[in-house]
Amino acid sequence: MSITQTFSVRTYVGEYLVFKSETLHLPDLKTGVKINISELTLEFVFEGDDNADKPIISHTQPSDLHIKLVLKNFNNPLGTGILEPTKFGTLRNKEVYFTFVTHLIGDKRSFTYTLLTRGE
Secondary structure, three states: OHHHHOOOOOOOEEEEEEEEEEEEEOOOOOEEEEEEEEEEEEEEEOOOOOOOOOOOEEEEEEEEEEEEEEEEEEOOOOOOEEEEEHHHEEHHHHHHHEEEEEEEEEEEEEEEEEEEEOOO
């Protein structure tokens, strides 16, 4: 019997219940990430902008169930991201939130995200 079969683990960040959190290692600086949560899609696209001196986030909504975030100049080895839970949809009558941070490691990218809901 494994330890996960013995114990039930729930992680909270303040009032938010974490239902998914992981770190991804991306092979280069341009590779994006697409997260499908049932019928909701949250997509992250990385771009550079030589004319901007700070990180910029823009978004489009290709459909009611798909949000695409374009992250420009998220190129700091110390990390850049959104650490405040940000709502991006409702699924089965629960509001769904995300946080993320990305770090550069040489010419590669580390991307960590967390998906949350409120309460139980």
